[in-house]
Amino acid sequence: MAGTQNLRYATEYQIDAIKLLTSMTNGTIDLIPQLVELNLFEDIYSSTISGNLVLNDSLGLLSNFRINGTEFVQITLRKGTQDDNPIQRTFRIFKVSNRSINVSNGFEVYTLNFCSEEFLFSEQYRISKGYVNTSISDIVADILINYVKVGTSGKKNVYIQPTKNVYDFVLPNKKIFETINWLSIYAQPANNIGADMLFFETKEGFNFRSLQSMFKGEVYAHYKYQQKNLGEQTPQDKSVSVLEYEFKKTFDVVNDISSGSFANKLISIDPLQRN
Numbered sequence: 001m002a003g004t005q006n007l008r009y010a011t012e013y014q015i016d017a018i019k020l021l022t023s024m025t026n027g028t029i030d031l032i033p034q035l036v037e038l039n040l041f042e043d044i045y046s047s048t049i050s051g052n053l054v055l056n057d058s059l060g061l062l063s064n065f066r067i068n069g070t071e072f073v074q075i076t077l078r079k080g081t082q083d084d085n086p087i088q089r090t091f092r093i094f095k096v097s098n099r100s101i102n103v104s105n106g107f108e109v110y111t112l113n114f115c116s117e118e119f120l121f122s123e124q125y126r127i128s129k130g131y132v133n134t135s136i137s138d139i140v141a142d143i144l145i146n147y148v149k150v151g152t153s154g155k156k157n158v159y160i161q162p163t164k165n166v167y168d169f170v171l172p173n174k175k176i177f178e179t180i181n182w183l184s185i186y187a188q189p190a191n192n193i194g195a196d197m198l199f200f201e202t203k204e205g206f207n208f209r210s211l212q213s214m215f216k217g218e219v220y221a222h223y224k225y226q227q228k229n230l231g232e233q234t235p236q237d238k239s240v241s242v243l244e245y246e247f248k249k250t251f252d253v254v255n256d257i258s259s260g261s262f263a264n265k266l267i268s269i270d271p272l273q274r275n
Contacts, residue, residue, distance in 0.1 A: 055223065
């Protein structure tokens with residue numbers, strides 16, 4: 001990423017704008033004066049970007065502007081002042097949480113949760129359609145362009161890695177992103193051996209690609225875990241140090257037995273002998 005290779009601290013970022021778009025006003029509302037915390041999440045195991053804003057509000061935005069989940073928030077964020085490729089996105093607000101009111105000081109603190117507009121669109125519609133002799137990558141492209149309406153007319157970019165083999169599919173009346181994730185189970189990269197296709201969104205747009213293709217990409221930084229009391233650390237060392245980590249799953253024999261890993265029953269059918 002141009003302009004960000006020489007960053008020395010994790011706090012080297014710049015918020016250019018956070019604006020609330022609501023039908024109650026003719027323009028936008030600047031949220032930076034009320035901002036306490038901004039969290040923005042990109043995850044290769046999540047279909048869209050999500051995040052939240054923690055606000056310290058003394059203007060009564062929720063009641064005065066009747067915030068009800070139909071609003072949008074525009075965020076412009078860059079890594080360092082020299083970043084020439086900032087994050088510029090518009091998200092849909094879908095929930096207010098952790099709301100508390102300080103009566104004596106006359107303000108309230110709450111969290112505005114937001115996500116990409118395409119996620120709410122996906123939750124409202126289901127796909128039931130048949131494809132004949134079509135590759136999975138072409139099916140995904142058709143869904144994103146014709147159903148989600150991205151990748152055309154200047155909207156979000158779409159990167160789809162070609163897949164091998166062609167299939168006859170009848171999409172099983174699932175939600176849009178649920179359908180794409182279901183298709184990824186059957187997809188195989190055209191130029192690689194494996195079945196590790198993932199569907200996710202980044203600030204550049206939507207991606208349907210394999211883990212192997214990401215492993216072959218350019219390395220941005222090498223992160224390491226080390227104790228804090230082992231010598232003096234330079235600012236550069238601190239910026240790539242892993243503060244903590246946790247193991248999400250270790251062995252669980254009881255769960256593995258109940259799920260069929262260690263105890264199961266095979267039922268086979270012989271259609272010729274009808275057994």
